[in-house]
Amino acid sequence: MLSSDRFKPLSTLPFLICLFLLLLNDFYLKGAFHNMLTGKLSDFCGLFIFPIFWSVFFPKRKLAVFLLTGLLFVLWKSEYSASFITFFSSAFFPIQRVVDPTDLLALLVLPLAWYSLNIRTLNLNLNPSFIAILAFFAFCASSAPRYFQGFDQPQYVLFKSNVLPDSTYYDGDFSVYHFDSLLVVEVKQLISSRRPVINDDYHKNTIVQQLDESILNQIQxxxxxxxxxxxxxxxxxxxxxxxxxxxxxxxxxxxxxxxxGNQVLIEGFYKNGIEDSTWTSRDSLNNVITKKTFIKGETTLIQQFKGTELIDSSKPDTRADVITRKYVQLVILVLLITLMVVLIVKNYRKTCPETLQMRLVWKWVLCFTLPISVWLAQMVISVFITDHYSIPLGFIINFILIYMYTLPLFVVIIFWIKLRMKIDILWYILLFALLSTVVLESFMLIELSDVG
Known part of the structure; x- marks a missing residue:
C-alpha cells in the first residue's frame, strides 16, 4: 500500500479535480460534444496530473520528470511522432492524435503542477493506492484505440440549423455547407472506439444507419x-x-x-443513405472507369474498364459469405481435432502399458515449454484462416490465455496420463492449438452473426 508522505500529492484537491475531469472528458464529454473545449481539456488535465503522478514514484527526479513530460508532449503533438504512431497502430492497436500547434498551450499547466506538488495543500483523507490505480487507468484510457470508418462513395446528411459550425475544427472528418435554415454535412470519415469485427460494407452500413444521430451529437x-x-x-x-x-x-x-462542368464523374443511387443498384465512375473523357453493383449496401460486383474494354471483374464477399466460410472453417478444424484425438488414442492402445521414459527435470521442462509451442502453432494455423479472429494486442493475450490453460493440462498429461511415444508431443501441441483456434473463431462467428 502507498502510505508514506511522499504520496500525499495524489490526494490533493487540484490533482483529484483534474483526474476527475480527465475521466469525465474521455468517457463522456468527448463523445457527447466533440468540440474544441473537450479536445483541449484532456491535454490540460493530463499534463497536470501526469508529472505529479510519476514524481511521487521518483521523488529525486522531479525536475527530470517535468522536463521529460514537456519534451515528450511537444514531440507527440508534432509530425515527428507520425512514424511511431504508424508502427504502433499497425503492430499493436490503432492510436490517434491531431497535429494542432494550439495544443501546446497546455504546457502552461506544468508550472502550476510543479507548484501544486511542492505546496501540498488541501489534502483529502483518501487511499493513495486507489488514486494511483485510477490515475494509471486514466492515462491508458486517454490512449484508447480509435477506429476510422471511411466512405468509398460520397456521404451527406441534411439537418435543420441556422448556425454554421466552425469547419476548421472538423477539418479532415466533415465539411459543412449552409443553406438558409438547412445545413448539409459531408461525412468523410468517422472516428469510433468500437472495433469492427471486419471492416466491410456490412459494418459500414450499421454506422450509416445511425449517421444522422452520430453527427448531431458530434457537431455543435x-x-x-x-x-x-x-x-x-x-x-x-x-x-x-x-x-x-x-x-x-x-x-x-x-x-x-x-x-x-457538364462531365458526369460519378452517378449512382442511394436508399436511406445506403448505396443501391449500380454506381458508375467516369474519367474526364467520359470513359467508364469502374462499375460497382450494390445489394442492400454491400458490394457484390466490381467491374473495371479501360476505354470500352472490361479488364477486370470481381465479386467481393458479403457478410453472409464470410459467415458461411467461417462455418466451413470450423467444421474443418473440428475434423482435424478429431484426427489428433484418434492418433493419440491409437498410440496409447498400441504401446499400453509402456510409457515414454524421461528424467524428472525434462518432464518439468516440457510442462513449461510446450505451452509456448502451442501458442506458436496456433499463430501458424491462423495464417491459413481467412478473416481470422484478431483483437488489439491479441498475440499477447492469446499467449497468456494459452499458457494458463495448457500448463496444467500438460502437467496432467506428462505426470498422470503419461506420454506413450515421442510423436505424441506433436499431436498434443496441435490438438491444443486447434482447440484454441476453434474457440477464437467461434467468438468471431458470434460477433459476425450479431445483427444488433
Missing part, C-alpha cells in the same frame, strides 16, 4: 434532424466538382450525380 450548432419523409434537392459546389443531392428526410435517397 445543429438544431435538429430533418422532418422524416420530406424531399429536398440540393446542389453542393466546390472548386473541383458539383454534387447533385436528393434527400428524403435527412438521408440521401434517390439519384446522386457528381459533375465537373
Amino acid at each position: 450548432g445543429i438544431r435538429s434532424l430533418m422532418t422524416p419523409g420530406k424531399i429536398s434537392s440540393i446542389s453542393i459546389k466546390t472548386p473541383h466538382y458539383e454534387d447533385l443531392l436528393r434527400f428524403k428526410g435527412g438521408r440521401l435517397d434517390g439519384k446522386f450525380v457528381r459533375k465537373d
Whole structure:
C-alpha cells in the first residue's frame, strides 16, 4: 500500500479535480460534444496530473520528470511522432492524435503542477493506492484505440440549423455547407472506439444507419434532424466538382450525380443513405472507369474498364459469405481435432502399458515449454484462416490465455496420463492449438452473426 508522505500529492484537491475531469472528458464529454473545449481539456488535465503522478514514484527526479513530460508532449503533438504512431497502430492497436500547434498551450499547466506538488495543500483523507490505480487507468484510457470508418462513395446528411459550425475544427472528418435554415454535412470519415469485427460494407452500413444521430451529437450548432419523409434537392459546389443531392428526410435517397462542368464523374443511387443498384465512375473523357453493383449496401460486383474494354471483374464477399466460410472453417478444424484425438488414442492402445521414459527435470521442462509451442502453432494455423479472429494486442493475450490453460493440462498429461511415444508431443501441441483456434473463431462467428 502507498502510505508514506511522499504520496500525499495524489490526494490533493487540484490533482483529484483534474483526474476527475480527465475521466469525465474521455468517457463522456468527448463523445457527447466533440468540440474544441473537450479536445483541449484532456491535454490540460493530463499534463497536470501526469508529472505529479510519476514524481511521487521518483521523488529525486522531479525536475527530470517535468522536463521529460514537456519534451515528450511537444514531440507527440508534432509530425515527428507520425512514424511511431504508424508502427504502433499497425503492430499493436490503432492510436490517434491531431497535429494542432494550439495544443501546446497546455504546457502552461506544468508550472502550476510543479507548484501544486511542492505546496501540498488541501489534502483529502483518501487511499493513495486507489488514486494511483485510477490515475494509471486514466492515462491508458486517454490512449484508447480509435477506429476510422471511411466512405468509398460520397456521404451527406441534411439537418435543420441556422448556425454554421466552425469547419476548421472538423477539418479532415466533415465539411459543412449552409443553406438558409438547412445545413448539409459531408461525412468523410468517422472516428469510433468500437472495433469492427471486419471492416466491410456490412459494418459500414450499421454506422450509416445511425449517421444522422452520430453527427448531431458530434457537431455543435445543429438544431435538429430533418422532418422524416420530406424531399429536398440540393446542389453542393466546390472548386473541383458539383454534387447533385436528393434527400428524403435527412438521408440521401434517390439519384446522386457528381459533375465537373457538364462531365458526369460519378452517378449512382442511394436508399436511406445506403448505396443501391449500380454506381458508375467516369474519367474526364467520359470513359467508364469502374462499375460497382450494390445489394442492400454491400458490394457484390466490381467491374473495371479501360476505354470500352472490361479488364477486370470481381465479386467481393458479403457478410453472409464470410459467415458461411467461417462455418466451413470450423467444421474443418473440428475434423482435424478429431484426427489428433484418434492418433493419440491409437498410440496409447498400441504401446499400453509402456510409457515414454524421461528424467524428472525434462518432464518439468516440457510442462513449461510446450505451452509456448502451442501458442506458436496456433499463430501458424491462423495464417491459413481467412478473416481470422484478431483483437488489439491479441498475440499477447492469446499467449497468456494459452499458457494458463495448457500448463496444467500438460502437467496432467506428462505426470498422470503419461506420454506413450515421442510423436505424441506433436499431436498434443496441435490438438491444443486447434482447440484454441476453434474457440477464437467461434467468438468471431458470434460477433459476425450479431445483427444488433
